[in-house]
Amino acid sequence: MEAPEHRLPSGAAGFASGLVAPPVGSGADKVDVKRLAQTLWRQKWLILGITAVLWLPAVLLINSMTPLYSASTVVVIDPHPNRVINIPSVSEPMGIYQDTVNTEVEILRSRDLARRVVEALNLGQEPEYAATAAKPGPLTPLLEDGRALLIDVVGALPEPLSAMLTPPPRPAAPTGDAAEMESARLIDAFQKNLRISPGVQSRAIRITVEAKDPQLAARAANAVADAYIAIQVEAKRNATQRASEWLQSRLDELRQDMTATGRAAVEAMRSETGMVKGRDAPLVNEEMSALNAQLAEARSAHANAQARLRQLQAVRPGDPESLVGADIGGDPLITGLRQRQAALSAQLAELRAQYGDRHPALTRPAAELRDLNASLATEVDRVVRGLRGEVEQQVARIQDLSRRLEGLRTESFDTLQADVRLRELQRQADASDDNYRRAVTRLKETQVLQALEMTPDVRIVSSSSVPTGPVGPGKTVLAGLAAVVCGAIATGIALVRTMGQRGVYSSHQVEALLGLPAVGIVPLLGRTKRGRNAESARDPYAETGGSDFAEAVWRLCARLRLVRTGAETATAKGGEVIMLTSSVAGEGKTTLAVALSAFLADAGRRVVVVDCDTRRPAVHRLLGNGRPPKGLTDLLGGDATLDQVLHLDERRRVAVIAAGRLVDRPQTLLGSQAMLSLLVELSERYDVIVLDTPPVLSVSDALILAPLADRILYVVRWARTASSLAGAGIRQVRQVGGRVSGAVLSMVNAREHANLEYGARPPGGRSYRLRRIA
Template structure:
């Protein structure tokens, strides 16, 4: 059966065992709070132990003051003259602000501030005394040990283990180390923070002296501005020196490529200028025009020649469209030819072809055609000469044009070179003029005071009060930390407990029914006027009564004991000191008070204690004597008149009681006692200490296993129960003994038992 979920108990000091059962993986916040509340005094004690030294240390802290100055990036300062600066002003960008912030955090700036303020003379920056610390001594000891070990090893290993020699600290190195130390210390106290969506930068310095904090913040701002002005001045000076060194080179370059050299090479290279273009180009243009005209004249003459070559002087129609070139003689002859032709046509029409009147005009016309043919031949010869002349002219012009083309190509190459030289000359001249102008500007800038790109809008003032350390906050934080540490220690101590704390754990861890929870029985003291021990005794009596009742309920049936014989109940435990003897005597007394016949047998022959609780002294004879045959049952039986309980003491000591306890005599004794008495209570030694209880366990009707509350580990109890089962013992349940009633009530029910008058048993006479 699954163990029910239960609440965890605390120990005698308010400790709680780890959860078991089905609720082991759940976190019960309420139970955790109750656990911490039960351990409040332990937690408060640890807190006080840790917190008081922390408070003393916090109170001993020196107050820290903070002073702040504010810079604003202003990249457009007022200029006296409009001369561009060598160092360009910073732009208004986010990366510009971040860059200047990193510049303010730089080590170089911090070093300058340290030297400016002479921070080495300030008490809070003063160097510690020259005595070596514990770490230095340990390092020196380690170096010496390595050196000694290396001397005992061979050469290769010795070289690996030998530490390098420590460098000698000279005066210069010492001063540099001191400056580096002061710079590191100052950088820890320097805080640079850019403004949110602005060009402002806040400079804050923490110091124990408020005057020093203000001076340091202002010194950082002033040093930063001085560094910026110095950077601009250095840039201007370097630019001026560079320009001065370049002036002579630029002057020589300008002279070498000057305009005079270019003008001197023009006549020799043929690059003489005309009205609108170079001479070669103008000549080519004129020659092209002449060539075009010559080609046109040649073509016209050639066309006229070909046309006249097809003319027949005797045919007037062929002469009609011919271009005679405006010759007046040919024109007159053609006119005379036309008149004679018309006259002949008229005569033929009047007289016919054979009339004598036609002879003379026909002869005239024939002579006229011969003359006209002669003149046409003359014109043709003239045109032929003209064609030849025009062709020769075209050839000559073409040749001359080709020569000019070649000359123009050479001239073009010279012009390209000339233009290149011209550009170089112009560039050299321009560079020289620019360099001279810029040199004069930089010389003017050197004479002027450089204007920084930032300005101070708020100088640091001496702070009125400290900003830290916040002693109240630190004390509260220390209290929280100490409380957490104390709570953790209490929980660790709780989780380290491995005892059994509740009836739920008895069932979950031991697998046995919890038949009783018996509180711790204290002794009555004279200093107890309010009867607390009496109340505790009443609680103990009530718990024993409850245990007896549960033991009777476990039995099946309601028949009287005499009908079946008495019942043998054995009480045992894992180790000594778990209260089983007190519980056995109390059970016997309460059962006897209820009218039952009860006998208690002290089977713990090694450490007998039953006779101390039920008698005034140790009886002369007991169990060992009875089992050894040296006494009878009636001789060893003793009656406690007050409690009406029969007792058999342990008897004389014996080296090997296991032999007697496992003998037939012991079995016969138990049978006889069960016939005489209703209940036989056997008080046995611990199971894990000796084997006596394991020998007697099979002889008992029931074994009641006693587990001391918050002391007996569950592993020990499980081991004891397992051994009892292995020998055939019938375990009737487990009893938690010596229980803190208040703590157990918190465990079982989650609340403390109600205050007020409690029920008490009557006093046993």
């Protein structure tokens, strides 16, 4: 007998040809915000519970926090202080630069300033700065014992491995002066509460101190500003004192230097070289200057005398016009003669014009003019002789002055190098005198500055006052933040819990993860209500209509097209073999197989259930008829006939073939020709043959029977069976040629599944359950 062919017509496996499970990787990297929100909404009670558990201790801790008070003092850099006296300071005032403000901020944050404040306020006596003894934790002894045990164990190992695994030694306790350590601790604690904030685009610096005591906060802020100003004043005073001491030590050196290179050395050099200094220059130079002046004067006088001589030598005594322009040296006699000559010449010219050249009136004036010309010629000759003597004197003087000047020039050339040395000594003497005078002047100025009170380059514009209210911690804000953090932690736990669930929860996951259509969703079969009769309480399958379980089984039958209507005819080749299997045990496949058979029988189909799980048979227990003496293994082994092992449940009108006796190798019987013949014979007698098989991943029985079934329903327990296990079982069934028609989610929590599948609770309204007719 040959194996029966697949009896489902094309496209009639209960699904349309286009109904295919979506690929697993399609859109897998996208975040579905709506589904994420639905997931969080389903876990709302878990999230709220975890949030409450975490938030209540946080609120108690926040309420136990001590309030903090903040006080601020504002100082401003003032680089132009008012001066009482106009004496330049030793340390120049700071400029208005960005790096100047940053430098002052670092000074305010320095440990030296913090130490001054700690000592000024005696912070060691304040309660919040008091030292607390370090107490060992509750786990310290246990950790110490574990460390000692680890060292003992590692010491027994070989040397290279022991060196690698030996824990590092504990750091040594700090050693030193207890007072210094206490001071360092107080400084660190104070600096943690100190805030220095430079102003934006300004020269203001805000000093803020936080403390649990408001009065301490105000005093500390003011103390920081006072210490900062005191540091500036002290720095200026120290600089002035150091400058004064240095100038005092330099005065002796400058005095000795002035003695060695002063005016005495210059005069000694003058005396040694014979370079006597005149009023404004050396004596030789002054004499040369005087001789040059005399020589120039003599040459000028000589030139003037020669010019006068030449003019007088050209005078003609009888010609009055020749005397015009001649320099006669202001002689009064010649001047009078020239005036008389001019008058007589004019008189003769007038008489000639009136009487002619031969008139007797011209004789006397002409004789007087001749006598006058002779006297004028005599006087001119006298003046010429005087000018010649003067010229000769000037020439002699010029020659004498030239000889003397040449001698001085020779003497000046010989003393040129001595003059250079003398000038160098003069410059050194002047520099020494100037340095000494400057040092003495600056020493007196620094002594005056040291006597005066130094003015700092900063000033306080706003002193801190006692704060009226705390600035922190903001308990309301912290409580809200703690609620947000606790909620985030609870949400993360819920998401991790959801991600850690490996089961299948909805038909979407069935199609996406397993690659099979979800042919049915069967709810968990709960306990029967007390109002029902004893038969219903004993048999949960007695009522095939009205309950959620019954509706789910009927829906499964309808999707598999197992319920025949009047318009449909039976197939020509007889009954259809339907195999139910699962990945592991306890997934409800036997319950579903019995329920499916009972409901199909109630619909008028001829149904037989074959219990193929010979190791753990359960069909007879669910039907309540007790275990028959003979079953499937007896039939396949040849110890019984079909009629002997076939039992009819009169109540459900379902034929049952029990598992039979236990055998060592049921795989041999299930894969034999007898099993194939049995299925062929059953298909001739019944419309539906339901095979209840063992789990695929537990034993190989289901894989042997898979090729013989017309369709296979793979049962997956809701929220329990991991998708990896279900996928592995389905792949094995397909590898042996099994025709898996779809997957059935069993033992489903209806309400939770509704949330998972649709994101909301089932809508309210009237129930569609059937009402019983009285």
